[in-house]
Amino acid sequence: MTQYDAVIIGAGLGGLTTGAVLAKRGKKVLVLEQSGQIGGCCTTYEVGKYKYDIGASVVEMLPIIDGVFAELGTTFEKEVDLIQCDPIYSVIFPDNSRLTIPMSVEGAADEIGKISPEDRKGFLEYAKTFEAFIEGNGLDFFTMPMNTLGDFMGAFKKIPVLAKFNKYFFMTYGDVLNKFFKSPKIKQSMAYQSFYSGHSPEQAVGIFAIIPYMEHKGIYYPRGGMIKIPQAIQRLGEKSGLEVRVNAEVVKVIVDDSRRAKGVVLKNGEKIEAKVVVSNINARKLYIDLVGEENLPSIVKTGIKSYNLSKSTPYICLGVDYDPPLDAHHTLVTRDVEEINAFWWEKYRKGYLPTPQEQFGLICCPTKADPSLAPKGHHIVALDFQGPFKLAGQTWDDVKEEFSESLVSYLSERIIPGLKDHVQDMTVSTPLDFERRLLNPGGAFYCFQQDLSAQAVFRPASKSKAIKGLYLAGASTHPGGGVPTVMASGVIAANQIVQYE
């Protein structure tokens, strides 16, 4: 039997990154993926004539991704054909008026100034504030292990700018918007991005208000689809001997009497031994189902069960035979910020499925940047709107069709004229579909809540505290969900394996 230095559960971006970095450092590594395709929440499916990204739809925070590719001895731009998206996003307000935000900070300030002259100055101040965070290497916080209080305090010592920004860790995203902006419309235009961290503006940690600013540093789309990123990581890993097996579902982590991980068991009964096991799956599923409660101290069982699952979302991909009237790669359909917060607390968290009239969300038209995803003259329109995993009194299988058709009809009437009449293909993934496809509880993209109580040292550690030789990558561990952050988690896990094993 071949013994590996590391066996990795899950070929999402985090797992592949850990595998590729370890392989580059001379380790013998095997990545196991339960589905037939790599990428996890950053992947692309071919459905008939169309290539749909189901999950991540763009990349930003490039300095973090550049650091990952540097670990692999190359650059992101060399390995993936990146298309810059400018304008970076467009906003459609409840009164159907629109605001299109260009990449340039000055240009964005001018557009904002047309709606609210006093917020032009506020935007420049906001940009200056978060630029100082970036210039002070604040993003390094997302590339450091955060397993202990010592790690956390050490980060503040190594990155002095964190101390200057500590108030933003104790503010909410909404507080930051209120600090810099006066106009409700301008606040609306930046409110939805809090959901990129998985929470409403009132619940998201204030430091995440850097997200709209980071988009001004550049957002990019990989030509050919989001899957080009995991494919690049796999390709680089394989050059160093990395092995990747798909359709290989892990059902058990082998743990010996000294609570040390020794390998994994596949669904077909095959055992694979390894010096260390790396998990890129939801940490609750890892600890409760694969490791087993019998191998866990009671405090760990309590802790892992205490997390709320992160939000999921219904995702509707449309192949259309016309050019939809959308101004950018991403279009945000917004509502009043207080309405968004009230919806989150009082409806979403109680299983209420909003009517189309109550909806807000994200429309992605990737063919604006990359026409190769659809036949000539056709486009793809992806709808990422609100719908909780657990519905009160019904299931997603019951409402999938009606929900999708009524939303498309509504958007066609109000926001994207002609949409309904030009649909050639509609592929819908509900939160329940995501759970089934990814074997991820609740279809939770970010695995767990990402508020202050589940960040850094309060998120499952990348070097397991319960099981020796077990490491975590992916959205379950620091720094949480998102393309650049899960890639960073992969490097963090690889570094720790090299350091401790």
Added chain:
Amino acid sequence: MKHNLLWLWIVLGILAVIAIVILCLPKSKRRFLSYFLRQVPSLIARYFV
């Protein structure tokens, strides 16, 4: 006995002040605080995961 009752009144007074402060907060802050306080008991266990 009187000494014990004095402490009881002090504790009740502090709780009353906290309740008044919370009630004076805007609805948005109360929602956040209520959510966050429910997470606090889990923090120690989460640290060991």
